Amino acid sequence: MTVSKLGPILVLGGARSGKSRFAERLAETSGLKMHYVATGRAFDDEMRDRIVHHKAARQGKGWTTHEEPLDLVGVLARIDARDRVILVDCLTLWVTNLMMEGRDMAAAFAALADFLPGAQARLVFVSNEVGLGIVPENRMARAFRDHAGRLHQIVAEKSAEVYLVAAGLPLKMKG
């Protein structure tokens, strides 16, 4: 059985739920060469702090990092290989970046959905579950959580395993 047969893993969770650490452990115990795709942009100090915090946690563990805010499928296609695990952290920041650039969301999501079944690497996607609070008053925020929700359904449908992480504990939704 080849690694790619296992299919993608989607790790959903709330803020400070431990979802990134859980995903990193999945990768670190895979025995595969570890590639990290960071979708976040350091557009303010708070975001910069979060990125630094995440980088420090991965330090010295053999990760190769790729920063790509928009062309997620492009970077995945370039680094895709059978002996690799690729961790994408996170899908919600990718959605934010696509929205800020006015991109065609449906087309971007479809391109990712098309890529997934043929991927050679073991893919692990981290994303924020953002739809379980009150409807936001801000229209942009409502559009964002609609996009994120749709993307989660698309990726979950193509994934072999889906986890919801809370308080550092994974709840298996699929697989």
Place this chain on the structure above:
Amino acid sequence: MTVSKLGPILVLGGARSGKSRFAERLAETSGLKMHYVATGRAFDDEMRDRIVHHKAARQGKGWTTHEEPLDLVGVLARIDARDRVILVDCLTLWVTNLMMEGRDMAAAFAALADFLPGAQARLVFVSNEVGLGIVPENRMARAFRDHAGRLHQIVAEKSAEVYLVAAGLPLKMKG
């Protein structure tokens, strides 16, 4: 065993979680005549779009649709029958409408709770889980999520099955 013995089903989920689609599939695979109770009011373009989107998804599958923003128990009582599945989408919009009309929430919830055990139809309720974000600054929003939370507890207690849907995947909470 009669169908009504099975008891109601409650489907909770976040925004764009796939909860409505999951509930519709439950109904569509039940072999029963399908009735849809829409509680939403098209008070703005965004809401109108959501209603159109939901209607399109049900198109041509044999649903009979009933629109009722307030008198949920009344419409359920009128269409209740042993050979039917009745999908109510959704409880949170019903809560919103009751609040906007200044109705007695406890009385409305009690009337629904009283109706459930004797229902002949297979009932499926869809509702938004809205209590897992930050406490809203808006007092009305806090009251809304308190009402929704209380209603979910009431309906869950009377239900045979309860699901929490995320990323299109159902997590069984009860049943």
Place this chain on the structure above:
Amino acid sequence: MTVSKLGPILVLGGARSGKSRFAERLAETSGLKMHYVATGRAFDDEMRDRIVHHKAARQGKGWTTHEEPLDLVGVLARIDARDRVILVDCLTLWVTNLMMEGRDMAAAFAALADFLPGAQARLVFVSNEVGLGIVPENRMARAFRDHAGRLHQIVAEKSAEVYLVAAGLPLKMKG
């Protein structure tokens, strides 16, 4: 086997999810002497109503109540005993109080983490899961959910059982 061998229980849930009632039932069926640590401060009418509502639910069931907004470890250490169950309701209000007083959050969390393994009483912690909605626009609210998320991970790691409650129904995350 002594009671303390069982380790703490963490009960997470959303607003009006039934988490407090679930935690109270755990305590009431333990056969132990019941102590209640209330961390909430009645700083406005709404908060006062919530506290009155919770107190009424515990009335006449044999609870000894302790009110402590800040020095949680201090009160736990004072009342800790092998034949007792101590219910702390809730951790998120404790986080709020610590933040309002400008306390060192990491130190406070570390002190609690240090206390847990040696506790003699059966400890039950209730807390709000607040990280599953949209990122709040308010910086204080973002800091709050980061602190709450970190604390939940710390307490969950030291706990024997962790539950996520929705619609009055507990989902076991650990134990």
